[in-house]
Amino acid sequence: MTGTHHDCRDTVDAVVIGTGAGGAPLAARLAAAGLSVVALEAGRAFRPDEHVADELAADIYWMEERLSGGATPTAFGSNNSGMGVGGSMLHWGAFCPRPDPRDLQLKTLTGEGADWPVPHDDLIRYIEEVEGFTGVSGPAHYPWDATRRYAYPPVARNAAAEAMARGCAAIGMTATDAPAALVSRDREQPHFGQRQACVNCGTCHQGCRNAAKTSMDTTYLPYAVAHGAEIRPGCRVVDFDYDDRGRISAVVYATGEQQHRQRCNAVFLCAGGVETPRLLLNLGIANASGQVGRNFMAHVATQVWGRFDADMRMNRGYPSSLISEDMMRPGDAGCAGGYLIQSLGVLPVNLATGLARGAGMWGERLQTTLRGYNRMAGIGINGECLPHADNRLDLADETDAFGHRKARVRFSYHANEQAIDRHARRVMTDIWQAAGAQDVFAVDRSAHTIGTCRMGEDAESAVVDADGRSFEVPNLLICDNSIFPSALAANPALTIMALSLRTADRFLTSRP
Amino acid sequence: MIRPTLLMLHALGASGDEWRQVRERLPDYDCVALDLPGFGAAAGQGHADVVTMADQLADAIRASGAPACILVGHSMGGKMATLVAARAAAGEYGLSRLLGVVLVAASPPSPEPMDEARRAQMLGWCADGAIDRDAAETFVDANTAARLPDPLREAAIADVRRSAPEAWIAWLERGSREDWNADIGPIAMPALIVAGSDDGDLGEAAQRRLNQPLYEEAEVAVVADAAHLIPYEQPDALAALIDGFATGLAASVLPRAFADLLGSARVSRRTRAAMLARLRPPRPSDWSAAQHATIVALTGQILPDLADADDLARRVEASIGDGGGDGWRFDSLPPDRIAWVRGLATLDTVTGGFAALDRSVQADWLDRLAAGEVGCDDDGRHLSPAQMALWFEDVRAEVVRSWVALPATMAAIGYDGFAVGGDGPRKQGYVRTQADTVEAWQVQSEAVA
Numbered sequence: 001m002t003g004t005h006h007d008c009r010d011t012v013d014a015v016v017i018g019t020g021a022g023g024a025p026l027a028a029r030l031a032a033a034g035l036s037v038v039a040l041e042a043g044r045a046f047r048p049d050e051h052v053a054d055e056l057a058a059d060i061y062w063m064e065e066r067l068s069g070g071a072t073p074t075a076f077g078s079n080n081s082g083m084g085v086g087g088s089m090l091h092w093g094a095f096c097p098r099p100d101p102r103d104l105q106l107k108t109l110t111g112e113g114a115d116w117p118v119p120h121d122d123l124i125r126y127i128e129e130v131e132g133f134t135g136v137s138g139p140a141h142y143p144w145d146a147t148r149r150y151a152y153p154p155v156a157r158n159a160a161a162e163a164m165a166r167g168c169a170a171i172g173m174t175a176t177d178a179p180a181a182l183v184s185r186d187r188e189q190p191h192f193g194q195r196q197a198c199v200n201c202g203t204c205h206q207g208c209r210n211a212a213k214t215s216m217d218t219t220y221l222p223y224a225v226a227h228g229a230e231i232r233p234g235c236r237v238v239d240f241d242y243d244d245r246g247r248i249s250a251v252v253y254a255t256g257e258q259q260h261r262q263r264c265n266a267v268f269l270c271a272g273g274v275e276t277p278r279l280l281l282n283l284g285i286a287n288a289s290g291q292v293g294r295n296f297m298a299h300v301a302t303q304v305w306g307r308f309d310a311d312m313r314m315n316r317g318y319p320s321s322l323i324s325e326d327m328m329r330p331g332d333a334g335c336a337g338g339y340l341i342q343s344l345g346v347l348p349v350n351l352a353t354g355l356a357r358g359a360g361m362w363g364e365r366l367q368t369t370l371r372g373y374n375r376m377a378g379i380g381i382n383g384e385c386l387p388h389a390d391n392r393l394d395l396a397d398e399t400d401a402f403g404h405r406k407a408r409v410r411f412s413y414h415a416n417e418q419a420i421d422r423h424a425r426r427v428m429t430d431i432w433q434a435a436g437a438q439d440v441f442a443v444d445r446s447a448h449t450i451g452t453c454r455m456g457e458d459a460e461s462a463v464v465d466a467d468g469r470s471f472e473v474p475n476l477l478i479c480d481n482s483i484f485p486s487a488l489a490a491n492p493a494l495t496i497m498a499l500s501l502r503t504a505d506r507f508l509t510s511r512p
Numbered sequence: 513m514i515r516p517t518l519l520m521l522h523a524l525g526a527s528g529d530e531w532r533q534v535r536e537r538l539p540d541y542d543c544v545a546l547d548l549p550g551f552g553a554a555a556g557q558g559h560a561d562v563v564t565m566a567d568q569l570a571d572a573i574r575a576s577g578a579p580a581c582i583l584v585g586h587s588m589g590g591k592m593a594t595l596v597a598a599r600a601a602a603g604e605y606g607l608s609r610l611l612g613v614v615l616v617a618a619s620p621p622s623p624e625p626m627d628e629a630r631r632a633q634m635l636g637w638c639a640d641g642a643i644d645r646d647a648a649e650t651f652v653d654a655n656t657a658a659r660l661p662d663p664l665r666e667a668a669i670a671d672v673r674r675s676a677p678e679a680w681i682a683w684l685e686r687g688s689r690e691d692w693n694a695d696i697g698p699i700a701m702p703a704l705i706v707a708g709s710d711d712g713d714l715g716e717a718a719q720r721r722l723n724q725p726l727y728e729e730a731e732v733a734v735v736a737d738a739a740h741l742i743p744y745e746q747p748d749a750l751a752a753l754i755d756g757f758a759t760g761l762a763a764s765v766l767p768r769a770f771a772d773l774l775g776s777a778r779v780s781r782r783t784r785a786a787m788l789a790r791l792r793p794p795r796p797s798d799w800s801a802a803q804h805a806t807i808v809a810l811t812g813q814i815l816p817d818l819a820d821a822d823d824l825a826r827r828v829e830a831s832i833g834d835g836g837g838d839g840w841r842f843d844s845l846p847p848d849r850i851a852w853v854r855g856l857a858t859l860d861t862v863t864g865g866f867a868a869l870d871r872s873v874q875a876d877w878l879d880r881l882a883a884g885e886v887g888c889d890d891d892g893r894h895l896s897p898a899q900m901a902l903w904f905e906d907v908r909a910e911v912v913r914s915w916v917a918l919p920a921t922m923a924a925i926g927y928d929g930f931a932v933g934g935d936g937p938r939k940q941g942y943v944r945t946q947a948d949t950v951e952a953w954q955v956q957s958e959a960v961a
Contacts, residue, residue, distance in 0.1 A: 077840050
């Protein structure tokens with residue numbers, strides 16, 4: 001799957017940097033509209049069945065070193081960005097709640113955070129298109145949105161989901177099967193082929209081996225290629241050339257020792273919430289606002305764990321098969337926004353790391369807990385994180401193999417995140433105790449890389465406009481989680497894909 | 513302790529009988545000495561080419577009920593041993609029980625160095641049919657440093673004479689000349705390479721040049737007063753070497769049901785290869801004895817109930833040493849390796865030697881470490897209290913990650929999430945996901961007996 005070959009000396013209509021949720025849908029849309037598109041991907045191409053059902057051997061994560069600081073440093077590596085054709089969609093968890101309309105107007109409604117310059121109706125229209133094109137499994141009746149429908153029935157609940165359903169019911173909370181971006185029945189995906197029904201293998205985060213899970217390499221990218229786009233794996237963007245009007249005239253990228261220049265009319269930078277701002281800061285462009293790297297956000301992702309008097313074997317089944325949106329506005333929490341709750345099944349290394357880092361365990365308790373892996377189960381949240389000026393990405397003095405300075409991210413929970421964390425610990429502990437868990441404890445954790453190139457109304461306070469267009473470099477557009485003005489409690493991937501289609505449509509409309 | 517089964521492969525013109533003396537000296541081991549097609553009791557089968565013999569060997573591993581095995585390949589048999597080891601290390605179905613390889617004066621997977629006049633002479637011996645006694649005597653005597661005692665010499669001569677001529681010719685004309693090196697990467701499996709001090713074309717120099725580079729970790733041993741027929745010539749020395757090698761791999765033996773599952777069609781080739789690579793003994797690292805002692809002590813505090821804290825500590829050291837990292841580090845710490853060097857130095861400085869302390873005293877220090885109360889001035893050689901707290905978090909994570917990822921740990925906790933999809937057109941996954949439902953194929957937790 002590499003597609004039509006374009007010569008580097010030909011000026012293509014668009015170069016897309018990154019093939020994840022931000023780059024792939026727009027590459028497909030632009031190619032379908034007849035534009036010549038080259039998508040550059042730093043990682044290699046995988047067949048789905050090449051993925052490895054092993055936490056340490058899975059080779060789909062962005063493992064180049066990042067520096068993490070602040071009062072609550074966030075983990076990178078397998079926790080966040082991906083590397084490979086498909087980007088982090090290769091390893092994402094496929095948990096795909098829709099963004100809450102209130103979250104897009106947080107500033108208006110609460111005075112905190114930021115509003116989105118994109119209307120919710122507009123975003124939802126694109127989200128429905130993404131859900132339709134990729135295939136989502138979910139409940140027949142969604143308790144928090146009566147109009148919502150999913151194409152496929154939900155996947156099997158696992159033991160952790162059953163426990164969460166039991167616990168929620170006992171304390172009067174609503175929970176249901178989670179919307180999951182995977183197919184619970186075989187599906188023929190246009191231009192890819194058969195995506196097989198989920199077999200409950202539990203290794204979504206190591207890469208889906210039968211293409212049940214939505215990933216870009218099994219959905220939008222084959223569509224893009226079928227419409228003439230070219231995907232070039234193993235290409236690391238290191239620089240841009242400019243014309244005398246300040247427009248990017250070529251994208252400079254490295255393949256091993258060699259450098260290449262792809263001439264182009266427009267660039268879509270879709271490298272994610274860390275690599276996108278890092279490239280801009282390293283090249284010193286698109287930052288007249290001084291906003292590049294600022295307002296880094298990571299979801300509050302606190303977990304609560306416990307031991308059950310049953311053989312749970314939580315690695316079985318779709319890992320997050322139950323959801324509750326009851327806490328999207330926890331009235332008594334003292335925070336703006338709220339959080340989603342999901343059941344958790346994790347594999348042993350993930351649990352071990354959480355215990356050692358996020359719960360500060362060692363010694364007999366650590367080892368006994370891990371030996372009891374088959375009886376453990378957890379629940380976790382995805383909680384709103386507000387943009388804060390001091391939570392930011394900048395550049396370390398150390399450089400990478402390409403001579404670019406490494407990313408340094410400083411991230412600290414502020415009062416809002418602390419309030420969400422506090423509230424969620426209490427609620428989840430109640431749920432878990434009601435479900436029959438013993439030795440209940442919490443694990444500190446944050447997840448996702450959001451913000452750093454925020455979109456907004458004006459060039460003073462934002463990096464890109466509502467259509468993803470740089471205020472400074474006329475033919476540079478950005479589309480990934482870096483442009484989010486606020487975090488939204490919903491996991492970002494669905495919103496990124498929707499924004500990607502929207503960015504492409506707005507770009508196509510604006511063309512002369 | 514479970515001892516691995518020894519699967520023994522003979523040389524050209526020999527048979528499984530060549531291993532009799534060695535086997536008598538390894539009474540605690542199950543030994544299976546095969547007769548390759550065209551030789552010994554299998555002389556009537558005519559010849560089989562190299563790939564067919566390797567396939568038969570792979571099938572023999574699959575068919576053996578042994579939880580673990582080691583291939584011992586002599587001369588011609590060594591070529592097949594290396595080919596099968598490469599396939600096993602790459603994750604081939606059913607070969608996960610293979611723990612290591614002993615090569616004895618082994619023919620390499622590349623063309624065997626052989627004087628063309630000698631090749632022509634040997635081919636001439638069976639130009640008219642079976643090899644006669646004079647030729648067989650010449651062959652045996654030429655391949656021994658000193659004349660063998662008569663009973664052994666007669667047995668060796670008889671084996672040469674009953675070899676199928678087509679098998680003899682096929683090896684000399686084709687098998688020994690075939691080049692398989694392009695199919696073989698560095699083989700991630702321990703190997704012991706044995707050479708005879710008086711051997712010619714397949715002596716120590718050839719072994720170091722042609723066989724050792726194919727393995728990631730291979731030790732070369734030279735047996736004195738032996739030429740090419742080492743199993744006949746020096747069975748004491750060879751048996752002792754095999755025993756030492758096998759004993760060193762005892763920690764790699766997995767519980768039987770777990771080993772069967774790992775080898776099964778429910779596991780993909782790439783997944784199996786990754787887990788097998790982790791089954792191998794830890795790679796050597798360059799930490800000092802004092803640093804190692806402190807890491808062992810820390811490992812034993814973080815995971816108090818370990819069968820072998822030293823082994824796990826070495827795995828942690830290798831992981832830190834190779835600089836691969838986990839994709840990030842704390843902003844306030846130097847790069848991982850430097851942070852570990854300084855963290856260990858700081859720990860020893862403030863405690864006056866951490867490793868030598870009582871376990872309960874060590875535990876108290878770690879409590880204070882985690883609370884950010886213990887450290888030195890950040891003078892470029894030590895870490896501050898705030899840095900020490902972060903470093904100790906890294907240490908915990910690295911130690912526990914290394915432990916949980918070991919196949920033996922997975923077996924002990926009853927984890928089977930690696931066996932959820934092989935390389936077939938449909939992945940198996942789990943049919944049952946609810947509590948207290950276990951499918952028949954799943955393993956219960958089991959430790960090595």
